[in-house]
Amino acid sequence: MLNRDIVQDIIYEATSSGGDFVEVFVENNFTTEISTVGGNIEKGMAGREHGVGIRILSGLDSFYAYTNDASRENLISITKRITQGIKGKNKNALINPRAITSPKKHPYIILPSKTEFAKKIEITKRAMEAAMTYDKVISQVTVNYLDQVQNILIANSEGVYVEDIRVRTRLMIIVAAEKNGQIETGFVGPGALMGSEFYDKINIEEFAREAARNAKTMVLADYCPAGNMPVVVDNGFGGLMFHEACGHSLEASSVAKGNSVFSNKLGKQIASEVVTLVDDGSITNAWGSLGIDDEGTATQKNLLIEKGILKGYLIDKLNAKRMNMKATGSGRRQSYRFEPTSRMTNTYIDNGDSTKEEIISNTEQGLFAKGISAGSVNPATGDFNFSLSEAYLIENGKITRPVKGATLIGNGSTILHDVDMVANNLSIGQGYCYASSGALFIGAGQPTIRVKSMTVGGREE
Structure with missing residues (x-):
């Protein structure tokens, strides 16, 4: 991807100017995006x-x-410019002739480039037709198709010289339902770190009908009442709540500077004893996984919270220096245009000892959050808010009426202590995370969990 001698020259030039650490990140990225609305192609793009x-x-x-x-001339010129003002001696760093990092393999069978464009369009049409014919209240269906093949080379002054290939594909189905002038939407977005064979492993029509069911349910629902109440969050992408509420506060980019509510709390109890939180970028073929992170460090399973005790942080190379700790395979970036920093991969609450049925039956009155659509958090304070894409009331220990317009408001530190039941039905969903090093593919998941009290925002119809 880039001549080895040129890489060596960049590292030599930078270390000669006093750099302690030099890293070269090379990317060659092929992406296909197709957007269809009502069966018509709105956008079709294939680019490098x-x-x-x-x-x-x-x-x-x-x-x-x-x-x-x-070109060598340009890369050396850039290196000279960014080292201006750094003073130091010639360290003559050499690249080790062998790669010291071996990427975890995420097998793929069919490169998306080997799949005809017409076949990709056919996938979107199948989803559109299944959703549109679900019910007469369905007013519009948008289907977005994505595939990406990202080839990378990472070399640095510590001797790392490693290449990897990341093959991803995803289908995002957004269904709108309309009744009496009101519109509600449903969404599903299955994806994986694998090739076009992914579509032979899933039922496209089933996913499309699920998005339509979600939209229909919400357009017919009453508005959610507001107040403080127990909240049961379903398994799967409901884990986005903990991704936002506490995951970002465990990233070294916040922790190392003392800007996190969890700074200097290793070994302390920061959550309920039923909470174990993990970030694992090595799960085979998972949407948020990587063979290596974007600094050339092997991805791994990072135990962040174990039975309520803070066990670790997500650490990139720069913040590893600040914290005098080891990098955890958590250095990520959207592309070569971004400097890497600590970010999540596949983050989830691990299985507990209860069942979903036990949690529901032990909740007299409350809210069942089946789907979370979006959220945000302030890492310094842990304050968060989330909007729910699908929710139901729990009455007398049973899930009853669907409600719309619900939001969850709270604090990450508080909610971790207030989780009092965790089921054994772990599932991980697919999504994106937006932060300083760009938009990243992430997994977020959990079993069904109960928070004994949360502030629920809503309104009367």
Whole structure:
């Protein structure tokens, strides 16, 4: 992807100017995106992006530049410019002739580039037809298709020289239902770190009908009442709540600077004893997984909270220096245009000892949050809010009426202590996370859990 001698020259130039650490990130990315609305193609794009990012660390200072001109002359010129002001001796760093990182394999069978464009369009049409014919209240169906093949090369002054290929595909189905002038939407977005064979492993029509069912249920629902009440969050992408509420506060980009509610709390109880939180970027073929992170570190299973005790953080190389700790395979970036930092991969609450049925039957009155659509958090305070895509009242220990317009408001530290039941039906959903190093593919999941009291926002119809 980039001549080895050129990589060596970049590292030599940077270390000669006093850089403590030098990293070269090379990317060659092929992406296909198709967007259909009502069966008509709104957008169809197949493109390639190629570029190089150069990062130099001097002490705790970071210098970063990127370019899509991969000529030796340009790359050396950029390296010289970003090292201006760094003073140091010639360290003559050499790249180890062998790769010291071996990427975890995420097998694929069919490269998306080997699948005809017409076949990809046919996939979107199948989803559209299944959703549109679900019920007469369905007014519009949008289907977005994505595949990506990202080839990367990472080399640094510590001897890392490693290449990897990431093959992803995903289908996002958004269904609108309309009744009496009101519109509600349902969404599903199955995806995986694998090739086009993914569509032979899932039932496209079943996913489309699920999105339609969600939209129909919500358009016919009453509005959610507001107040403090127990909240049961269903398994799967309901884990986005903990991704936002506490995951970001466990990233070293916040922790290392003391800007997190969890800074300096290793070994302390920060959650209920029934809570074990994990981030694992090595799960085979999972949407948020990687063979190596974007700094060339092997991905791994990181235990963050074990039975309520804080066990670890998500750490990238720069913040590892700040914290005097080891990197955890958590350095991520959207592309060569972004400097990496600590980010989540597949983050989930692990299985507990209860069942979903036990949790529901032991909740006299409350809210059942079946789907979470979006949320945000302030890592410094842990304050968060989430909107629910599908919710129901729990009355007399049973799930009853659907309600719409529900939001969950709270604090990450508080909610961790208030989880009092965790089921044994772990499932991980697929999504995106937006932060300083760009938009990333992430998994978020959990079993069904109960929070004994939360602030629920809603309104009367």
